[in-house]
Amino acid sequence: MHVYQPREDSFFMLEFLEKKLEKCEINTAIDVGSGSGILAEVLSSMTKHVVASDISRDAIRLLKEKRKKGSLPSNVSIVLGNFVDFIKEADIVVFNPPYLWRENGEKFDVTIHQNTPNGEDVLKKFAESLARLRRFCAAYLLISSYSVDEGLRATLNAHGMKWKLMERRRLFFEELKILEIKRDKNSESNKK
Numbered sequence: 001m002h003v004y005q006p007r008e009d010s011f012f013m014l015e016f017l018e019k020k021l022e023k024c025e026i027n028t029a030i031d032v033g034s035g036s037g038i039l040a041e042v043l044s045s046m047t048k049h050v051v052a053s054d055i056s057r058d059a060i061r062l063l064k065e066k067r068k069k070g071s072l073p074s075n076v077s078i079v080l081g082n083f084v085d086f087i088k089e090a091d092i093v094v095f096n097p098p099y100l101w102r103e104n105g106e107k108f109d110v111t112i113h114q115n116t117p118n119g120e121d122v123l124k125k126f127a128e129s130l131a132r133l134r135r136f137c138a139a140y141l142l143i144s145s146y147s148v149d150e151g152l153r154a155t156l157n158a159h160g161m162k163w164k165l166m167e168r169r170r171l172f173f174e175e176l177k178i179l180e181i182k183r184d185k186n187s188e189s190n191k192k
Ligand SMILES: C[S@@+](CC[C@H](N)C(=O)[O-])C[C@H]1O[C@@H](n2cnc3c(N)ncnc32)[C@H](O)[C@@H]1O
Pocket: 004, 005, 006, 007, 009, 010, 011, 032, 033, 034, 035, 036, 037, 038, 039, 053, 054, 055, 056, 059, 081, 082, 083, 096, 097, 098, 099, 110, 111, 112, 122
């Protein structure tokens, strides 16, 4: 089974969520690209219901094994799916995406590569999927100094969403940032 082993980016997001959501009342949180479920597990103690979703069948298999062994809390549902395409609304969406740019000829790895073999940009596609939700309060997205984020920014702008830098962490080889994304009530596209 090939599933992302939690690393610095996972732990940074985890610590951020513990601080940020501590006093919030949240019904539904979606952990997009849940991998081993590390973020879904921490979210489960702060929210009524968590959806741990991933496009990778290996990740879903691992999560189901954890469920069988009783190590995944009972308020976590497991969904095989693309971004948030399987749901209409959520309070919180969390995504710690793949962010390395795959070079020509390099074998595609869904757990780390931002550009897919059919030329799609994962960050841009995530923003498009988010825009289709009927309602969400906030999305927390991790990006790295390795992420290519032009497509993300253009798509958020085009769909009337704004973003704010919430936290940054300098590692010796890269910088990690957590963005909060919300619908911009002042945007023309949300006034209609
Ligand atoms: C960097 S890993 C993070 C895994 C986990 N959240 C963690 O912190 O350990 C990114 C995850 O996103 C998943 N992913 C990639 N593209 C996706 C998509 N289109 N929809 C849902 N999940 C996706 C990958 O399979 C992988 O599990």
